[in-house]
Every structure is written in C-alpha cells, then in structure tokens.
Amino acid sequence: MDDKTRTDAIHRLKSVAGHVNGIVRMLEDDRYCIDVIKQIQATQTALSRVSEGILDSHLRTCVTTAIQDADRQERERMLDEITEVFRFTGKG
Amino acid sequence: MDDKTRTDAIHRLKSVAGHVNGIVRMLEDDRYCIDVIKQIQATQTALSRVSEGILDSHLRTCVTTAIQDADRQERERMLDEITEVFRFTGKG
Amino acid sequence: MDDKTRTDAIHRLKSVAGHVNGIVRMLEDDRYCIDVIKQIQATQTALSRVSEGILDSHLRTCVTTAIQDADRQERERMLDEITEVFRFTGKG
Amino acid sequence: MDDKTRTDAIHRLKSVAGHVNGIVRMLEDDRYCIDVIKQIQATQTALSRVSEGILDSHLRTCVTTAIQDADRQERERMLDEITEVFRFTGKG
Secondary structure (H helix, E strand, C coil), X not given: CCHHHHHHHHHHHHHHHHHHHHHHHHHXXXXXXXXXXXXXXXXXHHHXXXXXXXXXXXXXXXXXXXXXXXXXXXXXXXXXXXXXXXHHHCCC | CCHHHXXXXXXXXXXXXXXXXXXXXXXXXXXXXXXXXHHHHHHHHHHHHHHHHHHHHHHHHHHHHHHHHCCHHHHHHHXXXXXXXXXXXXXX | CCXXXXXXXXXXXXXXXXXXXXXXXXXXXXXXXXXXXXXHHHHHHHHHHHHHHHHHHHHHHHHHHHHHHCCHHHHHHHHHHHHHHHHHHCCC | XXXXXXXXXXXXXXXXXXXXXXXXXXXXXXXXXXXXHHHHHHHHHHHHHHHHHHHHHHHHHHHHHHHHHCCHHHHHHHHHHHHHHHHHHCCC
C-alpha cells in the first residue's frame, strides 16, 4: 500500500471510530431506533470507502509487482485473495 | 427499543470501536492490505448485527405500538422508515 | 401484497429475466468480462428494487393486519421474518 | 475469460432466468410475500456467484496479461475497473 493511501485510511478509520462512539452516546441518550440504524449504515459506507481505497492501492502496488515478478504460486495466491474479498461483499 | 437490546448494542458498538482502533494500528504497523480489508469487513458484519438487533426491537416495540394505536400518518411514516433502512442494504 | 405491487413486481421480474438472457448472449458473444459483471450488478439492483416494493406492501397489508388482529405468536412470527430478510442483506 | 468460466456462467445465468420466471409464477399464484422475497434474495446470491467466477477468471487472464504486457495507461484502466466493480458491492 502506498503512503498516501495508508495515511488516508488511518484518518478515515479514526473518524469511523469516533462516529461509532457517537452512536454509543445516541443509544445512552435513548435516541430513536431508526436514527441509530441510519448512523450505523453511514459508518458501514465509510468503511467500504476505506476498503476500496486499500484494495485499489493493493492492486497497483503488491498485485502488479507480483504479476510482473513473482512465481506462479504466489501470483495465484494474490489473485485468490482479491476474489475472496470481492466474494465477501456479495454474500447477500 | 427495549433495555436488553440497547445494552447489547452499546456493548457491541464499543467492541467495534476498539476493533476499528486495532485496524488503525495494523495500518501504522504496515500490515498486509488484504488482512486489513478482512478486518474492516469483519467490523461491517458486526455493525450489521447491531442494526438487525435494533430493527428487531424497533418492530416489536415502537412499530407494534404505532400500528395498534397511532394515527394513519404516523403509522405510514414508521413503515416508510423500515423500507428505507431495508433499501439501504440493497443499494448494490 | 396489494394488486398494484404484484403487477409491478411481475413486470419488473419479467424485465430482469429478459436482462439475464441478454447477459447470456453477451457471454456467448464473448463480450468483455467487466461489461458482463456490470450488467449482472444492474440486475441485482433491479431485484433489490422488487424486494423493497414487496416488503413495503407486506408491511402495510399483512403485517399491519397481523399486529392489529392476530395473536401474539402469529405476530412474532411475522416480525421475525422481517428481521430475517433484513439480515440477509447485511450478510456481507 | 476462459472457456470453462464462460460455459459455467452461461449455465448458471440460464438457471437464474428460469428461477426468476418461477418467481413470476409465485406472484401470479399470490404466494406469500416473504417467500417471494427469499427467492429473490436466492437469485441475487446466485448472480453474485456468477460475477465472482467471471472476476476471478478476468484477473487470471486479461488483467494478468495487461499487467505483464500492456502499457501503463491500459493497465491503469483495467485496475480502475476492478475497483469500480468492487465499489458497487459496497454501495450500502
């Protein structure tokens, strides 16, 4: 992963952690269920954005290097991993 | 939302916030991209579980009460909200 | 489910079936992988729209009636089902 | 895409089209809403499996070749596409 992606991901994840703690306070204040669910969904969207940034960087750095240089077995392993994280998102 | 659901949701969300902070440390330690993405996906699953618990409780308390007692407009509003949070999940 | 929702759902599903058969032809014509995947994703979005319409109608008809009239056990069963279809969407 | 993947995808998509037509009949027979929604969700899962198979093959054929042989611009375009189809799945 390149430095810019890592810095950006750290920044976004700290923001998500803060958001989640804010939702804890909403629950402690007995806020309306649907408002809480919408905030949870917003954090899930934010987390998807982080994953996408990391995957994008991973493809451009590690995967590109592996396809250019690594042996077949290592290359296959990396491509399997991409399919695996893609599969997660379509579990539904 | 009933007390048990709220307590359970608070507990799970605090655990998610801790998990997200752990992912920040993974990034700071320059851990492997795919391992990071898998941890992010795990937090998204945990968040879905929290939403489901809250929705379930919401249906059994607020929505049931509204359908039994509230006026038509209020009832419609609550049912619209359910469809809206369901729609979010199928945006893909 | 009300008649308008059913008619609309039938119309949309027939369109989805046609779309899926069109994707079969894309594959037979050896069209570009990513274009095929995007068309598949478009059919998934269309299917989500159908589910949302049916759920919305279900809440306004069957569920509302059950909450107003049915015994506790029947009511619980219907609310469990809502949570179950919601859970499906958050499997990821 | 390799031949085995294409043949498999065509087979699965034809089965999905048949499944969707079966859901049309369920609606015409006025079957229970939740049963219809569950069948729709089953077709969405089946479609995700097809996308995953195609993506997996795409990575191993087109993308691998592009990374080994194509110019930078073509390579970037292909990696952008992967991120784009991944992003779709995390729209929620």
